[in-house]
Amino acid sequence: MERTQKxxxxxxxxxxxxxxxxxxxxxxxxxxxxKDTAFRKSVRDGKGQYxxxxxxxxxxxxxxxxxxxxGNAFKGASAVAxxxxxxxxxxxxxxxxxxxxxAAKFKAGVMDxxxxxxxxxxxxxxxxxxxxLIAKLLFLMQYPVSxxxxxxxxxxxxxxxx
Numbered sequence: 541m542e543r544t545q546k547x548x549x550x551x552x553x554x555x556x557x558x559x560x561x562x563x564x565x566x567x568x569x570x571x572x573x574x575k576d577t578a579f580r581k582s583v584r585d586g587k588g589q590y591x592x593x594x595x596x597x598x599x600x601x602x603x604x605x606x607x608x609x610x611g612n613a614f615k616g617a618s619a620v621a622x623x624x625x626x627x628x629x630x631x632x633x634x635x636x637x638x639x640x641x642x643a644a645k646f647k648a649g650v651m652d653x654x655x656x657x658x659x660x661x662x663x664x665x666x667x668x669x670x671x672x673l674i675a676k677l678l679f680l681m682q683y684p685v686s687x688x689x690x691x692x693x694x695x696x697x698x699x700x701x702x
Contacts (some may be wrong), residue, residue, distance in 0.1 A: 546597060551622075553601030556589055560622035561577070563607045563653040564634055565662070569617040572645035578646075583621050586629025592619045606653045608618045613648035627651060631664035 541549075557563065568576060583590040593601075595614035602608050610620075623630045638644055638658075638660040667673070 541594075543619060546594075549593060550600045552629075553591065553593060553597060554605070556591065556622055556681070557601055557605045557607050559624045560589075560657075561624050562627045562630060563610060563620055564630070564649040564656075565610055565613040565647040566621065566634070566638075567617055567645040567647055568619050568643075571641060575641055577639075579633065579641075580687050582637065583623075586623065586625035586633050587625040588621055588630045588633070590619060590621045598611045604672070607650050609655060610648050610650055618647065626659040626670055628664055628667050628669060631661045632669075637664035642681050650651055 580590045595616075595618055597621060598614045598618060602610050621630060621634060634646070638646060646658045646661065651660070662690045667679065668676070
């Protein structure tokens with residue numbers, strides 16, 4: 541890899557880290573290409589990014605970002621999954637990937653500037669998706685209004701019957 545390519549790669553990585561709210565470092569040693577490609581697709585489906593790059597370039601890219609603490613995790617075969625939208629989708633994809641592929645390992649993660657562990661990822665993965673949570677919230681907001689409408693309709697029918 542030439543110096544200009546390395547500089548361009550660091551710039552692209554830095555841009556990805558500057559947009560992201562969450563980043564997770566995974567060791568992918570011992571995986572087949574098919575499994576890695578399937579994980580990459582599931583991360584992309586959740587509106588995230590998955591990158592494999594040289595550890596030195598990754599360390600340079602996280603400097604002076606919210607993900608600087610990940611610098612120590614870039615040893616061995618490292619890949620980074622980032623997202624700036626749906627953290628739960630990334631957590632679900634990562635959790636499923638790590639369960640199905642014991643050769644892959646969680647190294648480190650940062651969400652909103654704070655270190656997260658694999659247990660945090662598992663808890664996030666157990667949450668319903670963003671769409672389901674919004675639907676539940678809307679139902680709970682609508683329920684008191686519909687209950688009031690039913691009561692008022694019952695009062696109207698009662699007075700009309702008298």
